[in-house]
Amino acid sequence: MIISTWEWIRLLGFLAYFYFTISIIFGLLRKLSFVKSHKNLIYHIHQNAGWLGLITVIAHMLVLLIDHYEPYSIIGILIPFSAKYQSLPSALGTIAFYLFLMVIMTSDLWIRTMNRSLWKKLHFLVLPAWGLSFAHGVLIGTDTENTLIIMFYVVSGGIMMLVLVARTISQFMKRVNISTSHNN
Numbered sequence: 134m135i136i137s138t139w140e141w142i143r144l145l146g147f148l149a150y151f152y153f154t155i156s157i158i159f160g161l162l163r164k165l166s167f168v169k170s171h172k173n174l175i176y177h178i179h180q181n182a183g184w185l186g187l188i189t190v191i192a193h194m195l196v197l198l199i200d201h202y203e204p205y206s207i208i209g210i211l212i213p214f215s216a217k218y219q220s221l222p223s224a225l226g227t228i229a230f231y232l233f234l235m236v237i238m239t240s241d242l243w244i245r246t247m248n249r250s251l252w253k254k255l256h257f258l259v260l261p262a263w264g265l266s267f268a269h270g271v272l273i274g275t276d277t278e279n280t281l282i283i284m285f286y287v288v289s290g291g292i293m294m295l296v297l298v299a300r301t302i303s304q305f306m307k308r309v310n311i312s313t314s315h316n317n
């Protein structure tokens with residue numbers, strides 16, 4: 134089956150968003166106090182999904198360069214708000230890309246040379262990055278009116294919110310336990 138470059142762009146965009154979502158969800162799950170087993174597997178899914186997200190988003194951007202329907206220039210892709218097509222949603226995608234790129238580079242390549250608390254602060258930039266890529270997909274997408282696609286965004290966004298709430302509660306309980314054990 135031959136599909137057009139525009140369809141490749143959308144497919145690769147969905148894949149990138151999917152992989153980044155999986156990576157963040159598993160990253161958050163790993164530190165939940167009630168997740169006691171399979172920590173290694175969860176870590177590998179977190180790490181590999183992040184890399185797959187980066188590779189597919191780079192492919193998403195490269196196919197935009199060769200598309201004939203709405204061709205992008207390198208500047209339009211790399212400099213936020215310079216794209217002629219859908220300037221704001223395109224800029225959200227570009228900023229999300231830079232944030233994901235920085236998080237992956239600082240995690241897998243530069244972690245040993247970095248201060249741990251700075252690394253942790255930078256790592257949490259995945260959350261605004263995810264929010265920007267969500268907004269980018271919803272605002273720019275030709276498919277956003279398709280029921281299946283709406284379900285995809287609702288389910289992925291819903292699971293992300295649930296895991297974030299679980300992580301916040303788990304961190305809070307950990308702090309309470311530490312302070313009560315210090316007082317005893």
Ligand code: HEM
Pocket residue numbers: 142143145146147148149150153190193194197205209210211216223224226227228229230233266269270271273274275276277282
């Ligand atoms: C982390 C970065 C990015 C993610 C996760 C992402 C994700 C997505 C997703 C999920 C879609 C499908 C939307 C749909 O068809 O309903 C999409 C489409 C698209 N994206 Fe991205 N994207 C990113 C970066 C970018 C960048 C940097 C640009 C260009 C500046 C861009 C331009 C486009 C275009 C033109 C479409 C097609 C819109 C259409 O279907 O009409 N994306 N992207």
